[in-house]
Amino acid sequence: MPLRSWRKIWINRYIQPYAADKRQVVCIGANFSSAARTVEGWEEIWRDSQS
Numbered sequence: 001m002p003l004r005s006w007r008k009i010w011i012n013r014y015i016q017p018y019a020a021d022k023r024q025v026v027c028i029g030a031n032f033s034s035a036a037r038t039v040e041g042w043e044e045i046w047r048d049s050q051s
Contacts, residue, residue, distance in 0.1 A: 005029030005045050024048055 009015060009027050018025050030042040 009046070 006027070006029075015025060015027065025048045026044060027046040028042050029045045031040040032038070033040040
């Protein structure tokens with residue numbers, strides 16, 4: 001999941017609105033269960049170097 005998730009985040013530019021923000025940005029990949037209507041699992045796929 002991490003590579004596919006990162007590619008989607010990068011292509012769709014989901015990070016761009018947060019680029020000027022001074023806070024640390026963490027990107028996650030999440031799996032959603034349509035049956036249970038909850039988050040089934042998630043993992044961190046990228047964290048910027050700002051701390």
